[in-house]
Each structure stands twice: as structure tokens, then as C-alpha cells.
Amino acid sequence: MLGAAASWTLPVFLEKTFFALDAMAANALTQTPTGKDDTILVVLQMAGGNDGLNMVVPYADDAYYRSRPTLGLPGDKILKLNSYVGLNGRLTGLKALFDEGHLSVVQGVGYPNPNRSHFRSTEIWQTASDADRNVSEGWLGRYFDNCCAGADPLVGVAIGEEMPQAFTAKTPTGVTFSRPEQFRWTSSEKAEDRMSAEEFFFRQLNGSADSEDALLAGTEGGSIGAISGEKKTDLSAVDFLQRTALDAQLSSDKVLAIARKYKSSVPYPQGRLAESLSLIARMIAGGLPTRVYYTSKGGFDTHARQIHAHERLLDELNDTLSAFANDLKQQGNFDRVLLITFSEFGRRVAENANGGTDHGAAAPMFVLGGAAKPGLFGKYPSLTDLDYGDLKFNTDFRSVYGTVLDHWLHAPSQIVLGRKFPGLPIV
């Protein structure tokens, strides 16, 4: 498949590189668990501040209808979970998952001294910091730094145009792309079915002249783990760049090969979120070593004319998550994938004059997966004992993070989050 350039011999330096890397990989005695066969976390951000009150609705509370004369959902639009709360009627698929025992709802999640700026509150959720502290590294980045040193860079994959701050790490780990085709080097020359001379020498210069097929075969044997062992932070700048370049090659080839090979047998709805989650499902099916996937869906900042806008958002969420769950079930991977949702804040209890809601505080989180412990956790916050019009949290979001770290990723939450938060029986 190399075309004309294939006759060019592999320079000696390159062979040496491979020998050295093989030796290093062999020396790494501890085998880091990988997403090929271990547990996987998917984080779904609902950006903009999702209206938790109209997602998980306290339908039996008169205060809800008093505060929301036009936005309050009538009883026939509620899928009751118990005698007090129910899901928004659009969430039929999620209700089915709840009934099957694969969805938990954590109520009243937030943090002390809530900030109502999108920018700042998102930063707090992404870094898991206290509201009065600034932290650069993200909570998942600290997981990569502390628990995945030497792991394949594909240990974290964010689907989107920009790396989420949650991934910020001391040693940059994890890859970000919107589509697999974007996560590759593009040659100046557009060669249809063969490798251009430019690409051939690009691969040499960046330490990998292997063909894609060989690499795909490699992924089926487990993690390639190009950078096993040594910590990348200790390397000189040029060595660090060379290894990252090799990593990039290997990761890109792996991602592309899997994206080409695996297709979903389950229909997904239209939309970016569905594209992202079906891609994640394909990556999981393909056995990528990824342990944490991240993706985001915007549009939840519903200050005006909320009712239909929010319904459309929840429809998309419901249909996409249902398809994702079905896809994983068909693959036989549902039991080792856990998806959590979060939003930077909920919305004000009382609706505003524009048929919308303003920035609020506490809100529910969903935890979805074959291994999720079903039910409602935390307490629904009082709708009358408010903090400047907002719900008071009773479960710190870091309790959810901590539980997921300790009991799902088997990583010490105290080290990653800086202290121990009370756990929740969600997994």
C-alpha cells in the first residue's frame, strides 16, 4: 500500500527507535488497566445550565407550580419515579432505563458558595475545586497524571473542538477531536488510495512507518502503549516532542482504523450529540484503550421561551442516550460503561418574565450504565427554603466524582480530588 515510496529503505535510526520503544514497553512491569477490557467512564456535559427542575420534576410540590405558573409541567407530562418526583415526559427512554435498573438520579447536586457565572461555575466543575480557589488542572487530568502515568495517550478521548478543562494535566494526556478524520496528519498532496511520498517520509520523521493494517492488528493484541514506563515530564524538550509525535501517529492510526472498521448496528437520531456518542460507542467496540470519554452538548441556557427549547434539548438527550445504551447492550459492553451527566448549574426556581429561567444553583445528575445502582439518591432540595431564589445543594458534586473514581475507575479519589468526599451507592 505504500506505492512508489515503499521501495525506500527504513533508515537505521527508525529501527533503533522501535527497538528502544519495545524494550521500554517490556520494562514496564505494571500493566495499566485499559479501556479495552476494563471499566469505562463517559462524561456528558450539558453546557449552559440545564433546568434540573423541569428535568427531574417535584410534581407533588405545590411550590413548584406556584413558582412556575407557565413553565410548570402538568401531571400528564410527568413520568413518575415516586410519589414526589418524576422525569420530564420527554424522557421516555430514560424512564425505561430507570425501570430496568440502569439509571440513577442524584438529586440536589452542587457545591458551597455557588457561582452563577457560566465561565466560573464550569471551571469549578471541571477542576473540582472549591468555589474560592483557582485550580488549573482538571479533575480528569489529575486522574491521568496520578493514575495513568505512562499509559497510552488515548486513555482520555474528548469528542469536540476544544479540549475540556477537565482534561488539563501536568503531562498533557488525552486526545481531542470532533471527527476521527480530523485527528490525522494531512499531506499536501491528495493521494486517493496510496501513501504519498510526503506521507511516507512524514512517518519516518515522526517515528512510525508502519502501515495502518499492522497497527490495527496491534490494537487487537492490546494497548500499544508507545510511552510505557518513563515519565514524559522528565524528558528533554526534543525527546518529549519525538515521543509525542510517535504517540500521535500511533493514536491517529488506531482511531482511524477503528472508526473505519466498526459501525453501529443501532440507529441514532440526528444531531451532534448523537454523532459524538455513536463515535464513542464505536471506539469502545473497537477496543480502544480509552478509560474516559468526554463530550458536550450546549444550548441549555434557556433564559427566554424555555418550554419548547428545553423539550427539544431533552428529546435529543433522551433519544441519543437510549440509542447509546442499546448500542452498548448489543456490543455486550453495557456493563462496563458508566455515563454521568453534569451541568454547571441548575436554574432559578421561579420562572422569569420572558417565559424562561435565570441562572441557579443545585441540580440533578444522571448516572447511566449496566452497572449503575438504580434509584434516586440525595434529597430533593426544598423549593421554599432557598438561597437567593435558588435550590440549596445537599450532595457535593465531588461526592459523585469521588465515587466514580474510587468504585468505577478504581483510582484513589483522595489523591485526585485533594480530599475524601462522602461516597454514594450509585455504582
Add this chain to the structure above:
Amino acid sequence: MFTPLSAQQWNYETAAHLLNRAGFGGTPGEIEAARGKGLDATVRDLVDVSDDFANVLPPAWARPRPIGKIVTQMRSKKRSPKERRERKRAFHDMEGENILDLRRWWLERMLTSPAPLVEKMTLFWHGHFATSVQKVRDGYWMWLQNDTLRRNALGNFATLTKKMSRDPAMMIYLDLEKSEKEHPNEHWARELMELFTIGIGNYTEQDIRESARAFTGYRVNLRTQQFRFSSFQHDASSKTFMSRTGPFDGDDIIDTLLEKPACAQFIGRKIWRYFVEDDPSPETVNAMASRLRAHNYEIRPVLREIFSSSEFYSPHVMRSQIKSPVQFLIQTAKLLEIPLPPVAIAQNAMRQMGQILFAPPSVKGWDGGKSWISTSTLLFRYNFANYLINGDAMLPASDPGKQKGMDLAFGRAAALTAETRRDPIDVSKLIPGDLREKPQELVAHLSDRLFQAKPAAKEAEAFVQYLEARNPDTGDKTMRGLLHLMMSTPEFQLT
């Protein structure tokens, strides 16, 4: 103390190193000119620039407005909700346009300013006194801060710190404008110590509480968009700060902090990391601290000493710094002698590479060094080089099913088509015609330009082999392929 560089060591490579690090690099012609002028004259031209270069005409829109009134009117209940929404949207769209234009304006300045060190140091201070438009949400305030940083870029650190405490963007970013006599807000006071002067571990929580009281009364006038002092809101009573007691005001606190040895160490280390190397030895940090104190925190003479020192040119320092995304973009434009890409492209590229001007990730600024490079950002740099060389042919085709390469990296690709129009570069400017048939010489020639040094034998060999593989095609396409190949290397990420 640093050892001066001897005249014999001044050559093409050391001259290139100085232009790269103290500015954003230069063309072979500019490097040659600096070599000819000699070290002292080149350092003088960089450091002893006239203040006129910091006195820059702002973008046309960057004027103060009675913002308080504008916002009140926008929210006025006299208007229908629809009208309010439309006005709000128009206002935010305009701010979005302004900040985009501000990014363009600054990048242009970095590329074309006759005083590159002023811009490079302004960028240093932007990362130091990091402030984000995401919270400030006003282009004028961001410009005003940038202007203050530029005017003081090579000046006195004490003066600059005091100006930052009165800078509206900073005051909004760190909640200082909201700090009240009865409820002092500690955000600014904490970051002033932790990130701006002495560093963590050198102060107590009591120091934060007491100094927060000293900075009360700092306000922003929403009619003029300027700083104002409200003696009514200022807590003039006695404070105990760093074991001293008195009715200190904000400037007293800053003066006390700058007397601390930790401050000169903290700032000295940071400047050295920015210009010289990631991990300075303790001796180097001490030397920097003593130079800063000796010069009473005047930045200009300290930079002159750094750029004249042999330490700055030591072999382990040269070509060992990972280019920041800003450096990557500006230096590449200089090396290829091309204009900057359209601002929509530039902004998206900066986002993908991890450095958005006026929107640092947090008040800690950018970590720099290895943190710039991940598999994603490195591949992006390679593909961005492809766009810079080959033009918008590298952007997605109109058929969305066939989109390849950089498509979503640049977002909303279809809508941007008009803005992203760009021709392939004119290689004849970079490659003398007679070299096209001489692979070895051609690679050496382009290495001087792109790396300002000879590449390692293995790299040089791969470049030559590429040309041989393309033989007999020595047309522009092959030449552009070679340029892209040379830039798609770890080596090109270093300066």
C-alpha cells in the same frame, strides 16, 4: 551575575537565537543583518526602544462608553422582551466582533512591530497578570489592560503591579471592584500574593484577610470605564500585614510584598523560564533575583543583561524551547514571509493549539513548555502548517461527506469559506530557482530559514530522500510538500 557572551560567539545561529527569543524570529536577511551589526548593537536595538513603540494607536472601536447606562437601557422594562433580547444579542455580537478584532490587532502588531521585545514582554505580562474576557466581557477594558501592559512592559514591576491593581479588567476579573469595606473580597489579595508577587507558601491566610481590607474602595466608574477610588468604601483602619501594623493602603501592601526576597525570586524565575529555559538552577534563580533587586525591579536593564550573557546562548538553551502557539504562528509567518491568516482562522487555530489571547485558561495564565504539546495539538500544528503553505485547498471540500483533514478544526467551515480564502504560498520567494535541482543544497538552504540551524543527519536525509522520491517533479507542489514536511517535525516546534 552572568558572564557576557564573547564577540567570537556571535554568529548566524546566536543572532537567530536572540531574535527568536527576544522577539518572534526573523527572515534569513534579518538574521544576517543582526549578525553584521554585532551583539551589543542588536541587544540595544531590542531593549532600548523608544517609548513611541509602546504608544500605539488603538483599534477604532476601543473607546470608553457609558457602559452602565447602556446596560441599564438594554434591560429597561419599558421595552418588550423581544426588543430587549434583540438589543442584548446585538450588544454581545458587537463585543464578540471587538474582541476578535483585538486579537487580530495584537497579532498584527507582534508580526510587524519594529520593537518586537515590547510585544513579547507584553505577552509575558498578559500571561502573568492573566485576565480573561470571558469574565470581563468588554473589548475596551481588555484593550485598556493590554495598553497598560505594553506601556510598562520594559518598565518597573512595582509600577506595573500598582497599575494592575487599578486596572478595570483585572478588578472585574478578580472581583476587586465588588470588594466592600464591610465585606472585603479576598480574591485579588490572594492572587496578588500567590500568582503575581511572592508565590504560594510565603504568606498566611491572615495576610490575605488584612491586605484585602487595604484594597477596599477600588471601584470602576461605569460612565467613563476608568478606575475610581471611593474613600467611602475604603477601610482606612489599622491592618497587621506581614508582621507590620499600620493603616496600610493597597500600594503599601504591594511595596511590602516587593521587599520580600521571595518576590524577586518568583519574578526572576518566571522571566528566565520565559526567555531562556524551563528549569533554571537555584543559582540562576538567585542571580536573577539579585539582578532584579539591584535594578530596583526595572525590567529593561535585567533583560539587557540576560540577552548579553553567555548563559543565554549556552548549547543546552539554544533551540530547546517549545514554541508557544503565538510564537508558532508569528514566527512561521515571518519565516515564510506570509501575511497572517484571516482572523477567524487564526482564532480557531489558537484555540486548537491551546492559547487564546485575552482568554487564558485561568488566572494562572499558561503553563508553557511541554504543556503546549499533546498528540492533538502537535497534529494540529502540522496540519495548520499545511494550511499556511498550501492555502485553503487544504480546507474541506464543499461535499460534507468528503470532508477531510482540518475541517471541523476550523469549525463552521462552510460559513467561513469566504473568510478563509487563501492561496498557496509563492515558493519562488523562498527558493532560488537553481536550487530546485540540487536536493542537498536546497535542504540546507531551507534549514537555515526554518530551523536557523543544520538539522540532524537523519532528518536531512529524509528531506533529501523525499525530493529524490518526487524526482523528476521539482515543481512548486513538490517544493511546498518539502516545506510542509520540514514543518511537520518535532524540530520545527523548537526555537
